[in-house]
Amino acid sequence: MNLICTGITFYSSRGTGPSAALASAKLPRLAVAAVLNLATTAWALTIMVPMNKKMTVHANEMEKEIKEEGKGESGKFKSNESELRRLQKRWQRLNMGRATIMVGSALAGFSALLIRA
16 A cells, blocks of 8 residues: 555656645655565565464474374473474564564654645
8 A cells, every 4th residue: 555655646746736746745754654564574574484484383293292192291392392482482572573664654654644745
């Protein structure tokens, strides 16, 4: 959505008159919002998805161990469990970073709406 708004604003800012001046004033903030929006996607694909895959591997190994032995008391199980918990804590911190980028994008887009030129 940010990309569409930025594109429309860019196209509108090329003309002359009051609407072009308003669009020109909004363009930098909408561009920041669009870049931050893209950064959120890049963050998720390059950081969060690989971590999700690692967590899935550890969870599957733990599940397999429980099905085979009936309990989760082996050293391998405990190792997988501690690694899974460590990854979950790291995922939470990194997800806060992603949420911060999303909030920044929303604030940049909202601030563009407030410009009166």
